[in-house]
Amino acid sequence: MKRVGVLGASGAVGEVMVRLLEQRAFPASSVKFLASPRSAGRTIRFAGEDHPILPVSDKQFEGIDILLSSTPASVSRETSPAAARAGAVVIDNSSAWRMDPNVPLVVPEVNPHDIDKHQGIIANPNCSTIQMVVALKPLHEKFRIKRVIVSTYQAVSGAGQKGMSELEDQVKARLAGQSEPAPAKFAHPIAFNCVAQIDDFLDSGYTKEEMKMVNETRKIMGDASIQVQPTCIRVPVVNCHSESILIECEKPLTPDDARQIWANSPGVIVDDDFRNRQHPNPRAADGRDEVFVGRIRQEIDNPHGLLFWCVSDNLRKGAALNAVQIAETMIARGL
Numbered sequence: 001m002k003r004v005g006v007l008g009a010s011g012a013v014g015e016v017m018v019r020l021l022e023q024r025a026f027p028a029s030s031v032k033f034l035a036s037p038r039s040a041g042r043t044i045r046f047a048g049e050d051h052p053i054l055p056v057s058d059k060q061f062e063g064i065d066i067l068l069s070s071t072p073a074s075v076s077r078e079t080s081p082a083a084a085r086a087g088a089v090v091i092d093n094s095s096a097w098r099m100d101p102n103v104p105l106v107v108p109e110v111n112p113h114d115i116d117k118h119q120g121i122i123a124n125p126n127c128s129t130i131q132m133v134v135a136l137k138p139l140h141e142k143f144r145i146k147r148v149i150v151s152t153y154q155a156v157s158g159a160g161q162k163g164m165s166e167l168e169d170q171v172k173a174r175l176a177g178q179s180e181p182a183p184a185k186f187a188h189p190i191a192f193n194c195v196a197q198i199d200d201f202l203d204s205g206y207t208k209e210e211m212k213m214v215n216e217t218r219k220i221m222g223d224a225s226i227q228v229q230p231t232c233i234r235v236p237v238v239n240c241h242s243e244s245i246l247i248e249c250e251k252p253l254t255p256d257d258a259r260q261i262w263a264n265s266p267g268v269i270v271d272d273d274f275r276n277r278q279h280p281n282p283r284a285a286d287g288r289d290e291v292f293v294g295r296i297r298q299e300i301d302n303p304h305g306l307l308f309w310c311v312s313d314n315l316r317k318g319a320a321l322n323a324v325q326i327a328e329t330m331i332a333r334g335l
């Protein structure tokens with residue numbers, strides 16, 4: 001049994017982590033809930049009891065074996081090394097450590113063995129990357145993917161509690177005929193709109209979110225040669241990210257090849273029956289653990305190319321569930 005800490009327990013990802021620890025009967029002898037001093041006085045319902053949310057401090061890390069952390073990256077840069085020094089293994093959801101060569105970046109369906117190399121911190125990838133690599137890895141093993149062109153349709157829950165409130169407040173104001181609150185989390189109004197910017201722009205004109213998809217995919221798949229060409233878009237969906245993906249492989253592949261492989265891939269569900277208007281969508285994926293794939297088509301005039309549509313719950317598989325699965329895999333590997 002492990003002594004578990006949840007840092008960021010009051011946040012969008014943290015709340016889902018807490019529910020998952022309950023639902024998956026995680027082998028925890030104790031669970032401590034931590035957040036910023038802003039959450040002091042709040043409680044969290046866990047295993048039928050109310051538990052206080054404690055303000056984070058180095059002292060609070062003493063006696064924790066596994067810290068599931070989901071704070072902003074700026075916070076994790078301080079708290080994750082402190083928790084590791086106190087003896088915890090930190091599984092961190094922020095972007096702070098993902099590209100550190102000494103920190104494994106893990107999706108259990110793709111590179112569970114990388115967990116063994118940890119030195120106290122294990123990074124959880126970006127949400128839009130996780131669902132994509134879960135779908136790509138089994139195809140890459142058989143057909144060797146050379147190139148990926150991906151456009152994302154990302155839900156506001158990816159921007160945390162404040163992202164969800166911003167959409168709700170703007171929608172309510174517009175439907176009531178009132179002037180809507182000004183954008184804060186997003187570059188433009190998100191209600192009844194799309195915003196072609198997630199995270200900050202780099203000098204190249206790509207956003208940081210887009211470059212996460214490029215760099216993290218290569219690190220997780222262990223193949224620096226994979227070309228990823230991303231465009232990341234925020235859409236007025238509450239939860240679950242969708243992605244339109246085109247892959248080009250070294251070997252030719254058909255939609256049936258992909259369907260068969262995915263049908264036997266852990267964590268993937270094929271939902272693909274266009275004659276019955278059946279395909280994945282965010283509302284159907286909400287609260288589910290799997291990555292859903294559909295709209296599977298051959299690239300026109302290219303037997304090496306395949307298009308598909310991929311939807312997953314970014315708060316679960318894209319964040320909290322993946323982190324809990326890392327912890328479970330770590331325990332199963334005797335670490």
Ligand SMILES: NC(=O)c1ccc[n+]([C@@H]2O[C@H](COP(=O)([O-])OP(=O)(O)OC[C@H]3O[C@@H](n4cnc5c(N)ncnc54)[C@H](OP(=O)(O)O)[C@@H]3O)[C@@H](O)[C@H]2O)c1
Binds near residue numbers: 011039075158162
């Ligand atoms: N949302 C997603 O789909 C998703 C997916 C993958 C990764 N992530 C990453 O996961 C992290 C959390 O995201 P989120 O969506 O859950 O954000 P969120 O809803 O804004 O929650 C942030 C959490 O961090 C805590 N926090 C903030 N400043 C702190 C401080 N100085 N000390 C201690 N705790 C502090 C907050 O506590 P208070 O409530 O007390 O302020 C809250 O519990 C981010 O790094 C994000 O990039 C998010």
